[in-house]
Amino acid sequence: xxxxxxxxxxxxxxxxxxxxxxxxxxxxxxxxxxxxxxxxxxxxxxxxxxxxxxxxxxxxxxxxxxxxxxxxxxxxxxxxxxxxxxxxxxxxxxxxxxxxxxxxxxxxxxxxxxxxxxxxxxxxxxxxxxxxxxxxxxxxxxxxxxxxxxxxxxxxxxxxxxxxxxxxxxxxxxxxxxxxxxxxxxxxxxxxxxxxxxxxxxxxxxxxxxxxxxxxxxxxxxxxxxxxxxxxxxxxxxxxxxxxxxxxxxxxxxxxxxxxxxxxxxxxxxxxxxxxxxxxxxxxxxxxxxxxxxxxxxxxxxxxxxxxxxxxxxxxxxxxxxxxxxxxxxxxxxxxxxxxxxxxxxxxxxxxxxxxxxxxxxxxxxxxxxxxxxxxxxxxxxxxxxxxxxxxxxxxxxxxxxxxxxxxxxxxxxxxxxxxxxxxxxxxxxxxxxxxxxxxxxxxxxxxxxxxxxxxxxxxxxxxxxxxxxxxxxxxxxxxxxxxxxxxxxxxxxxxxxxxxxxxxxxxxxxxxxxxxxxxxxxxxxxxxxxxxxxxxxxxxxxxxxxxxxxxxxxxxxxxxxxxxxxxxxxxxxxxxxxxxxxxxxxx
RNA sequence: GGUCCCGUAGCUCAACCGGAUAGAGCAGCGGAUUUCUAAUCCGCAGGUUGCAGGUUCGAGUCCUGCCGGGAUCGCCA
Numbered sequence: 118x119x120x121x122x123x124x125x126x127x128x129x130x131x132x133x134x135x136x137x138x139x140x141x142x143x144x145x146x147x148x149x150x151x152x153x154x155x156x157x158x159x160x161x162x163x164x165x166x167x168x169x170x171x172x173x174x175x176x177x178x179x180x181x182x183x184x185x186x187x188x189x190x191x192x193x194x195x196x197x198x199x200x201x202x203x204x205x206x207x208x209x210x211x212x213x214x215x216x217x218x219x220x221x222x223x224x225x226x227x228x229x230x231x232x233x234x235x236x237x238x239x240x241x242x243x244x245x246x247x248x249x250x251x252x253x254x255x256x257x258x259x260x261x262x263x264x265x266x267x268x269x270x271x272x273x274x275x276x277x278x279x280x281x282x283x284x285x286x287x288x289x290x291x292x293x294x295x296x297x298x299x300x301x302x303x304x305x306x307x308x309x310x311x312x313x314x315x316x317x318x319x320x321x322x323x324x325x326x327x328x329x330x331x332x333x334x335x336x337x338x339x340x341x342x343x344x345x346x347x348x349x350x351x352x353x354x355x356x357x358x359x360x361x362x363x364x365x366x367x368x369x370x371x372x373x374x375x376x377x378x379x380x381x382x383x384x385x386x387x388x389x390x391x392x393x394x395x396x397x398x399x400x401x402x403x404x405x406x407x408x409x410x411x412x413x414x415x416x417x418x419x420x421x422x423x424x425x426x427x428x429x430x431x432x433x434x435x436x437x438x439x440x441x442x443x444x445x446x447x448x449x450x451x452x453x454x455x456x457x458x459x460x461x462x463x464x465x466x467x468x469x470x471x472x473x474x475x476x477x478x479x480x481x482x483x484x485x486x487x488x489x490x491x492x493x494x495x496x497x498x499x500x501x502x503x504x505x506x507x508x509x510x511x512x513x514x515x516x517x518x519x520x521x522x523x524x525x526x527x528x529x530x531x532x533x534x535x536x537x538x539x540x541x542x543x544x545x546x547x548x549x550x551x552x553x554x555x556x557x558x559x560x561x562x563x564x565x566x567x568x569x570x571x572x573x574x575x576x577x578x579x580x581x582x583x584x585x586x587x588x589x590x591x592x593x594x595x596x597x598x599x600x601x602x603x604x605x606x607x608x609x610x611x612x613x614x615x616x617x618x619x620x621x622x623x624x625x626x627x628x629x630x631x632x633x634x635x636x637x638x639x640x641x642x643x644x645x646x647x648x649x650x651x652x653x654x655x656x657x658x659x660x661x662x663x664x665x666x667x668x669x670x671x672x673x674x675x676x677x678x679x680x681x682x683x684x685x686x687x688x689x690x691x692x693x694x695x696x697x698x699x700x701x702x703x704x705x
Numbered sequence: 706g707g708u709c710c711c712g713u714a715g716c717u718c719a720a721c722c723g724g725a726u727a728g729a730g731c732a733g734c735g736g737a738u739u740u741c742u743a744a745u746c747c748g749c750a751g752g753u754u755g756c757a758g759g760u761u762c763g764a765g766u767c768c769u770g771c772c773g774g775g776a777u778c779g780c781c782a
Binding site for chain 1: 728737762763
């Protein structure tokens with residue numbers, strides 16, 4: 118039985134509007150866009166609110182009430198609708214028959230994993246690129262947020278019917294990679310027994326490079342030390358990159374994150390005289406007359422010291438909404454990072470990804486316009502890029518900011534954070550905020566076992582339900598816990614306001630999920646789960662004051678209540694798994 | 706200077722495509738335990754949604770201009 122609460126009543130309203138049109142009450146050909154049914158904020162406004170009368174008033178050249186009244190009459194005849202009220206400026210407030218709630222719960226139990234899942238994607242491919250940290254060392258805590266946001270968004274879209282690819286762009290072509298290779302080479306000499314002393318400024322000092330140097334010494338012996346840098350660099354570089362990517366993959370695994378594709382920036386460069394992806398991308402732009410040699414005005418405000426006015430290869434980004442045209446080549450003739458990024462996004466498009474999502478850090482905010490411009494340009498308007506910007510995470514320890522310095526290498530690593538607080542709290546907290554709002558992450562808070570800690574609060578609600586199941590299994594012989602069987606319980610016995618409130622919350626889930634998927638906002642799921650947990654805890658405590666409301670009773674209602682808990686636990690578990698957070702059956 | 710993001714209760718934040726009297730948590734005050742785990746719950750109090758205009762039947766949400774905070778602006782990626 119498919120029963121998507123709000124879609125269901127949306128349909129009913131649309132049908133009745135059509136009937137009114139057929140009867141001549143409404144003019145024909147009326148545009149129904151914007152007509153919605155929604156959960157009212159205030160419970161006094163019934164179960165469902167509809168704005169049809171107000172939205173259509175102008176289009177139909179009628180007073181809102183003249184639309185509301187006949188529509189209300191028609192809706193009243195629906196068997197599921199108990200009462201219709203015309204309120205405020207013309208809202209229709211629908212109160213539903215009690216039997217509707219039993220059907221909602223039955224739908225949750227019967228549909229199981231597909232409850233709430235909408236097929237927005239229809240199997241279309243979407244590429245979510247996230248993390249893409251420079252392969253120069255272990256991931257630090259700043260990378261956590263983008264990692265989790267991207268991963269959860271990918272899961273969300275997958276469940277919304279998209280064919281999702283999780284992708285990582287390896288920035289393995291820039292100057293920092295040569296710095297990495299030199300740093301590794303130093304460790305190689307160290308592994309051969311040389312005294313290297315202090316790590317010179319400008320090289321990466323981290324100990325994590327020591328084993329890479331040793332490995333080089335093992336495979337190459339002393340052979341490299343006799344070579345010039347130009348000779349050993351191409352040998353050391355790939356070894357260093359592979360080692361760093363191995364570390365990064367391990368770090369990501371700590372957060373249960375796995376990418377499907379790791380794409381190398383270097384692979385886009387010209388190889389052995391053969392034009393690579395970047396050259397080809399520039400050709401595509403040239404063919405469309407979207408590049409030219411020109412001069413760029415210097416940035417206003419502070420002029421860079423080494424500014425020189427010169428002709429350079431520019432992309433006509435302004436034609437696509439950017440503020441200035443953007444350079445594709447540096448003064449040394451090498452392509453800019455942007456040029457490579459254009460080629461990369463073109464590559465994604467050519468691999469079938471018209472839908473592209475990039476998750477970036479806040480420091481790349483100024484880059485969004487040009488990248489979107491580039492994707493539009495290079496795909497001939499067929500590709501679509503959405504960029505999610507993650508604001509900074511402020512690490513706190515008992516309310517005090519944790520000091521970090523990149524310069525001294527004194528930063529908190531992702532591994533340390535996960536080690537200290539666990540993957541679940543890290544993931545949940547990173548999602549318990551809009552991506553574009555700054556986030557405080559307090560070590561003390563996320564490990565606390567109290568309502569103050571949303572991770573715990575939500576997981577505890579799930580565990581509590583399972584504690585009832587354990588209890589029920591002891592008390593009642595042969596009690597069933599599987600969802601289809603529980604769906605057959607007499608669900609209409611659930612009439613307490615706390616029980617109805619919980620079902621009401623479950624009814625909201627499909628709508629919530631769809632909104633989250635459409636807007637690429639996984640955090641909405643996290644907030645929903647918190648509200649759902651609150652309803653569960655609240656209902657639980659009602660049973661303390663009113664023993665007849667306890668879930669396990671010596672008569673038939675127990676099954677209906679177990680069904681309710683089963684449904685709640687299922688949605689809770691389903692939402693948590695979407696976020697990549699465990700749904701424990703017991704708190705330890 | 707340009708661009709982007711943010712500004713909501715004392716604090717940290719929500720608000721689903723523009724919906725009605727802007728919601729939670731913390732902190733404060735007052736209550737609930739012979740329990741299916743009180744690791745919880747219930748109540749009270751707390752607001753000119755930075756400011757000023759505009760669009761709309763209706764604006765925290767959209768538009769314009771200010772104010773404040775952050776990020777960024779060509780050879781970093």
